[in-house]
Amino acid sequence: MATMKTVKVEAKLLDKFKIEARARDHVVAIDQPAAGGGTDAGPTPLEYLLISLAGCLASVARIVAYQKKITLRSMRVAVEGDLDLDVITGQNRIDRPGFKGIKISVAVDADMPLAEKEAFLKEVESRCPVSDNIAGGTPVTVRLDE
DSSP states (O other): OOOOOOOOOEEEEOSTTOEEEEETTEEEEEOOOGGGTSOOOSOOHHHHHHHHHHHHHHHHHHHHHHHHTOOEEEEEEEEEEEOOHHHHTTSOOSSOSSOSEEEEEEEEEESOOHHHHHHHHHHHHHHOHHHHHHHHTOOOOOOOOO
């Protein structure tokens, strides 16, 4: 039987583009850069998405390394994505508002030959729930609370 867990967060829009988000007992700021009308009090939602992806890959790497008894000294995960700002601002209503693609570059500091590092990274990616949600098109339901 599957072990299920519900993950919940809440966010509240404050002044301008500043958002206060809560996850368990943690509070994080979300904002837009000053050039975009925000106060730059924190990363943007899109930056958090990429941060979440990088963090998930690194976390799963640690789990896999423990399970396989690999001495993983460190891992660097760089993530980037390109998007069309005209869609977000409503000037382009044809294309998707999301990233056109996401590129991830990973450096693994462990005593393994290249082929083993590649197999390790492939397993990590296959077990990463954030990567799966992005690539798998997880259904999203939005409803109005009154």
